[in-house]
Amino acid sequence: MTMTTTPAVLALPGPNLALAQADELRDTINSALASGGHRLVLDFGQVRMVDSAILGILISSLRMSVSRGGDLKLAGLHPSVSKILELMRLNRVFDVHTTVESALSAFEP
Amino acid sequence: MILSRPYAITVPSAAESLTVLEGLCEEFLSENADLTEDQALALRLAVLEGCKNAIAQRAAAGRLNMVTVVFNQMHTLDPGEISLEICDPGAGFEVDGLRPSYPESLIGTRFRLASVLEHELIAEVLDRNEVAIHEQPLSRATSALGDRLALIEALDASRRGLGLLSLCRCFGEVRFSYDAQEGNWLRLSVPILGVAAPGA
Numbered sequence: 001m002t003m004t005t006t007p008a009v010l011a012l013p014g015p016n017l018a019l020a021q022a023d024e025l026r027d028t029i030n031s032a033l034a035s036g037g038h039r040l041v042l043d044f045g046q047v048r049m050v051d052s053a054i055l056g057i058l059i060s061s062l063r064m065s066v067s068r069g070g071d072l073k074l075a076g077l078h079p080s081v082s083k084i085l086e087l088m089r090l091n092r093v094f095d096v097h098t099t100v101e102s103a104l105s106a107f108e109p
Numbered sequence: 110m111i112l113s114r115p116y117a118i119t120v121p122s123a124a125e126s127l128t129v130l131e132g133l134c135e136e137f138l139s140e141n142a143d144l145t146e147d148q149a150l151a152l153r154l155a156v157l158e159g160c161k162n163a164i165a166q167r168a169a170a171g172r173l174n175m176v177t178v179v180f181n182q183m184h185t186l187d188p189g190e191i192s193l194e195i196c197d198p199g200a201g202f203e204v205d206g207l208r209p210s211y212p213e214s215l216i217g218t219r220f221r222l223a224s225v226l227e228h229e230l231i232a233e234v235l236d237r238n239e240v241a242i243h244e245q246p247l248s249r250a251t252s253a254l255g256d257r258l259a260l261i262e263a264l265d266a267s268r269r270g271l272g273l274l275s276l277c278r279c280f281g282e283v284r285f286s287y288d289a290q291e292g293n294w295l296r297l298s299v300p301i302l303g304v305a306a307p308g309a
Contacts, residue, residue: 016131016157018127018157018161019124019161020124020127049153049154049157051154051157051158051161051272052158052268052271052272052274052275053161053272055268055271056268056271059261059264059265059268060265060268062261063258063261063262063264063265066257066258066261067258079146080146080150080153083146083147083150084150084154084275087275087278087279088271088274088275088278089226090264092260093257093260093261093264
């Protein structure tokens with residue numbers, strides 16, 4: 001996982017993100033949120049599948065960032081990951097963008 | 110379309126086994142290219158969710174810590190159907206604090222397992238060793254969650270039900286059957302719409 005500038009960008013490892021990666025992912029997202037002032041873009045470009053453990057971490061991270069005035073945006077979703085978000089109706093709460101650049105520009109300066 | 114060979118595997122109940130189980134799923138999908146993308150996604154998700162749950166189960170006394178995954182493809186009448194069965198060494202699905210064999214008095218009763226926003230997961234005890242889980246809209250209206258943070262907080266509070274909910278949304282119903290010798294079977298099935306049955 002790699003992090004860049006503020007708002008933070010976190011490139012997630014793929015192709016499958018599941019329970020085995022959950023603890024590491026939670027820690028990494030928390031660090032990225034802290035470094036980015038609770039504004040974070042998660043780059044899903046390499047991810048093809050996510051399970052409920054990962055969705056739970058995303059929801060918790062989103063709650064943490066929004067409650068502190070920030071946001072967590074998702075970018076570069078593979079169609080299968082988009083489908084899972086739609087299936088779970090999480091597209092109601094996550095701000096999803098085609099590219100990382102688009103997600104970054106959606107943050108207010 | 111007949112299953113050319115059995116797609117079944119028994120592996121140690123360990124996180125490292127997930128890669129092998131995912132590989133079996135991909136092999137099955139590659140030889141069944143007429144499945145829709147949604148069906149393929151449902152099976153991949155089921156393997157991730159079902160096997161994760163199975164691997165987390167502790168073996169009952171006298172039983173090995175193994176997980177078995179079976180893909181069945183069958184044509185009954187119309188439509189055909191694919192089923193995925195995952196057996197873990199656990200003591201069965203817990204309903205109302207009880208595990209199988211459930212008391213006779215529970216047969217036919219329904220219990221709310223969890224609620225996720227406007228929906229809830231319901232478990233119905235079918236017999237002393239089998240329970241079916243499905244999703245249904247909440248019977249009473251919830252307060253309007255127009256505020257984004259309120260919606261997120263409500264979701265965060267109901268994370269525990271996400272795995273089962275995802276399977277219910279893909280397959281319509283999730284069944285757990287307990288067998289004292291084999292363990293706990295998770296059973297999922299999905300119709301293969303548009304695929305003609307043999308002789309049809």
